[in-house]
Amino acid sequence: MIRVVVVDDQAMVREGFAALLNAQEDIEVVGTAENGREAIAAVGEHTPDVVLMDVRMPVLDGIAATRELAGHPTKVLMLTTFDLDDHVYDALRAGAGGFLLKHAPAAELLHAVRVVAAGEALLAPEVTRRLIGHFVSARPAALTDARPARLAALTDRETEVLRLVAAGFSNAEIASRLVLAEQTVKSHVSRTFTKLGLRDRAQAVVLAYESGLVRPAS
Secondary structure, eight states: OEEEEEEOSOHHHHHHHHHHHHTSTTEEEEEEESSHHHHHHHHHHHOOSEEEEESSOSSSOHHHHHHHTTTSSOEEEEEESOTTOHHHHHHHHHTOSEEEETTOOHHHHHHHHHHHHHTSSOSSHHHHHHHHHHHHHHOGGGGGGOOGGGGGGSOHHHHHHHHHHHTTOOHHHHHHHHTOOHHHHHHHHHHHHHHHTOOSHHHHHHHHHHTTSSOTTO
């Protein structure tokens, strides 16, 4: 059972999402919150698998709340209104496992929650890559925070795997491209994340762009 906390400052949106999720056999909404501060408290109380987190909220916004939850095993699925919202990039840097447009179809929301809970891949990787590329390109100052030396700890194979992760490929797809067993790819991904101090694939994509391993135009 996937345990979810729904966070949105609009009661109608919050209750609508909660009702939809609770109608699923494999999902249970264990709490709701109307701002980031309440969200952090709800995570502490319920230890959900996923937090469905709005970006813009009073008291504490979703990005700040996500940043405070960075060391928690709970995954954050960020909700955003616009697909070119500057907050998307900031949310991923803060540790969000993915993002979802608020007007997405119900089936996409359910899929997103399951994907993020599994921690296997980013939600809508082709859209996420486009957004990250857009903001890395538009905000060159962000690149000053990049630390390419961090990648020196990786083997050639791990670097290659990281590049493919950043390109949005699943472990199975990477295994096929590199002619490796999927379990071997999982091991490479795990070691890469450990060496680089990455929490999940979302942070791996951000690091790959910021370090120059992957370029927005590639």
